[in-house]
């Protein structure tokens with residue numbers, strides 16, 4: 262059955278894979294685009310990722326604008342959408358509170374309002390930190406009464422990207438509940454490249470990690486032997502997202518998309534170093550010390566790392582029984598994460614690193 266879908270963030274890393282997945286299944290996919298002239302490039306990429314480009318259409322708009330900046334004609338067309346997938350976000354470190362809120366919080370509320378007004382299922386991408394309850398408590402979030410949270414303090418504590426994602430989550434839940442809308446939230450951990458091709462886009466945290474390894478800037482493992490950076494492959498993630506959108510049992514539910522088999526950080530670095538012929542670090546640097554060093558601007562520039570990124574490296578383990586049951590029920594196989602990490606490293610080495618960086622590896 263072909264269904265009308267509206268996707269925000271469809272030009273981004275996860276979004277491209279989701280658009281390819283949905284269009285390959287025969288759905289019509291309308292993508293919110295700030296630069297709709299890039300539709301041809303998006304279609305080409307979607308076809309490259311195994312999707313059906315002829316089913317992909319652009320809708321001009323911007324998360325930062327009232328009513329998403331949609332024309333009246335596009336607003337009418339979007340009323341047909343059975344599902345609204347919200348992936349669009351300003352994903353960067355070092356944002357101001359205002360920059361992050363304008364897109365990630367206000368944009369999410371605009372998308373939720375549109376979905377609620379026209380009775381579309383809203384499928385939203387959150388983040389796995391929302392499932393780390395101790396962390397939420399530690400940074401001052403009041404999950405059972407989010408309006409009591411001192412949000413500016415949270416922004417100062419964890420940085421604007423993460424804080425805005427957390428604020429957006431609670432604001433959207435409240436809005437959908439007030440409007441009686443149907444919502445499903447998927448919380449991915451850090452996203453790894455495609456399990457077979459390794460495809461990933463530059464700008465993703467894993468690419469930054471591999472680049473730092475190649476440039477010799479990661480000479481010690483942040484944290485301890487217990488620390489890990491939980492991963493999920495992009496193909497497994499989009500299968501979960503697509504399946505949850507059409508599963509009536511997922512209305513009002515949240516799902517953590519995280520591969521519990523992700524190795525600890527030291528082993529993860531060894532996995533990505535091996536296919537590109539690099540040595541991986543063996544010794545550890547305490548996270549506190551690293552965070553302190555990163556407050557010194559020249560050190561931060563040299564290490565090409567941001568304190569905000571370090572929060573995602575942690576020792577908390579998560580219960581993944583729900584996602585495993587969900588995947589089994591829908592016949593979604595979980596790829597081998599170690600192999601996916603190696604494929605991603607090979608892809609990054611071939612397509613994301615500049616010539617000089619690739620030469621460093623070749624030496």
Ligand SMILES: NC(=O)c1ccc[n+]([C@@H]2O[C@H](COP(=O)([O-])OP(=O)(O)OC[C@H]3O[C@@H](n4cnc5c(N)ncnc54)[C@H](OP(=O)(O)O)[C@@H]3O)[C@@H](O)[C@H]2O)c1
Pocket residue numbers: 269270271272273274275276293294295296322323324325347348349350351352364386387388389426448449450451452462465466
């Ligand atoms: N990647 C991860 O490891 C990870 C982990 C957990 C959660 N997430 C969440 O997953 C979602 C997708 O992440 P991603 O990695 O695919 O991000 P991404 O590659 O950075 O893509 C971001 C997308 O958002 C769009 N966007 C940004 N600002 C916009 C605006 N003002 N109006 C309309 N569209 C706008 C971008 O469009 P343009 O092409 O116009 O720039 C792009 O399509 C985000 O919500 C992110 O927080 C990601």
